[in-house]
Amino acid sequence: MASLLKFSTPRGLKVSRAEGQYVWDSSGRRYIDFHTGHGAAFLGHRNRYVVARLRSQLEYVTCLPPFFDSEILEEALKSLGRILPSHLGHVFFMNSGSEAVELALKLARKRSRRKVYAAFTGAFHGRTMAALSVTHNPKYRQGYDPFPSNTIFLPFNNVEALRTLDERVAAVIVEPVQGEGGIHIASREFLRAVEERCREVGAYFIVDEVQTGFGRTGLVWSHLEYGVRPDILVAGKSIGGGFPVSFVAVSDDVASKVEEGEHGSTHGGNPLALAAVVGGVEALERERVPEAAGRMGGLLASRLKEVAAEAEDVVREVRSKGLMAGVELKSRAAPLVSSLQERCVLALRAGLIVLRFLPPYLITERDVEEAVTVLREALAKFRPGVG
Ligand SMILES: Cc1ncc(COP(=O)(O)O)c(C=O)c1O
Numbered sequence: 215m216a217s218l219l220k221f222s223t224p225r226g227l228k229v230s231r232a233e234g235q236y237v238w239d240s241s242g243r244r245y246i247d248f249h250t251g252h253g254a255a256f257l258g259h260r261n262r263y264v265v266a267r268l269r270s271q272l273e274y275v276t277c278l279p280p281f282f283d284s285e286i287l288e289e290a291l292k293s294l295g296r297i298l299p300s301h302l303g304h305v306f307f308m309n310s311g312s313e314a315v316e317l318a319l320k321l322a323r324k325r326s327r328r329k330v331y332a333a334f335t336g337a338f339h340g341r342t343m344a345a346l347s348v349t350h351n352p353k354y355r356q357g358y359d360p361f362p363s364n365t366i367f368l369p370f371n372n373v374e375a376l377r378t379l380d381e382r383v384a385a386v387i388v389e390p391v392q393g394e395g396g397i398h399i400a401s402r403e404f405l406r407a408v409e410e411r412c413r414e415v416g417a418y419f420i421v422d423e424v425q426t427g428f429g430r431t432g433l434v435w436s437h438l439e440y441g442v443r444p445d446i447l448v449a450g451k452s453i454g455g456g457f458p459v460s461f462v463a464v465s466d467d468v469a470s471k472v473e474e475g476e477h478g479s480t481h482g483g484n485p486l487a488l489a490a491v492v493g494g495v496e497a498l499e500r501e502r503v504p505e506a507a508g509r510m511g512g513l514l515a516s517r518l519k520e521v522a523a524e525a526e527d528v529v530r531e532v533r534s535k536g537l538m539a540g541v542e543l544k545s546r547a548a549p550l551v552s553s554l555q556e557r558c559v560l561a562l563r564a565g566l567i568v569l570r571f572l573p574p575y576l577i578t579e580r581d582v583e584e585a586v587t588v589l590r591e592a593l594a595k596f597r598p599g600v601g
Pocket of ligand 1: 252311338340341393394422423
């Protein structure tokens with residue numbers, strides 16, 4: 215038997231089944247899933263629309279590059295046409311968030327003929343070399359210098375600092391809510407100022423919605439709330455209901471400069487991935503996913519804030535947007551993630567000290583109450599001098 219490289223500490227849980235907002239271990243214990251595979255199963259495990267589309271696609275064609283026409287490609291493009299901002303009508307499919315970020319950066323660099331990117335403190339855009347070059351965490355970057363391009367990191371949510379951007383910058387990439395960086399929400403003023411500064415210096419404005427997109431924050435795309443117009447939008451994670459697929463969506467201007475042979479991917483736009491996107495969009499529309507995320511996100515946030523207020527000695531702050539919630543602790547979050555798991559609630563970290571909750575849209579009030587009770591118990595054990 216081969217062994218898996220240990221890039222992450224194993225969770226010590228053997229999952230044998232997953233459905234909706236739950237997973238079951240090999241002994242039949244049920245867990246509420248606030249991890250959802252780093253947010254990818256936001257539509258719930260085995261979402262029925264996604265499973266139906268995948269099943270049906272398996273009967274027809276499962277390997278076909280998107281430069282061949284197919285019914286599923288037409289359907290996927292139609293589906294995205296209904297949910298994308300009207301000025302971002304051109305897409306290219308990739309397999310992971312990092313790859314889509316990579317493509318966004320490539321598009322901006324070649325078109326601008328500039329070699330410098332700008333990103334923000336706390337940013338996470340992926341682990342491939344260019345995506346990593348705009349990811350801030352020194353732990354992830356260490357040992358990989360020099361990157362193919364230089365990145366200027368500016369303080370997140372600091373409008374003043376944007377003045378330092380100049381005509382050397384090919385693109386500015388930003389998350390409306392930093393996920394991995396600790397659930398930090400961009401202010402309206404900041405995101406608008408980023409767009410404005412991009413226009414002033416002629417840099418491409420890339421919005422990375424790999425984690426925030428597809429309804430999680432209460433709107434189909436989180437940036438819509440800010441009234442900004444990205445040149446390039448990056449999406450991944452939830453869009454295929456847990457099936458690996460991502461895409462970039464670009465403006466007419468970016469699309470008009472695309473050159474033959476400039477980019478490609480063997481599996482990007484695979485028919486199964488496209489079927490997953492079609493099922494994902496069906497679920498999003500029919501189940502009114504963004505509305506549900508907004509509603510349940512409000513409940514989750516208020517319950518987390520109550521628990522935080524009772525545990526002021528261990529909790530610093532609760533931050534959330536829709537169903538993206540973070541509880542910032544005064545110490546490391548990893549032990550709390552384990553102790554929740556022992557009590558059948560799966561969560562994850564965001565950075566070192568933030569406990570992150572990324573539940574699926576179909577989480578119920580009962581699930582939230584159960585999770586909050588478990589969190590309260592686990593936090594009680596964390597009190598100095600107890601447990
Ligand atoms: C905002 C953002 N961008 C990019 C990525 C990278 O996506 P992937 O892990 O699918 O490569 C992630 C993953 O967490 C992310 O949160």
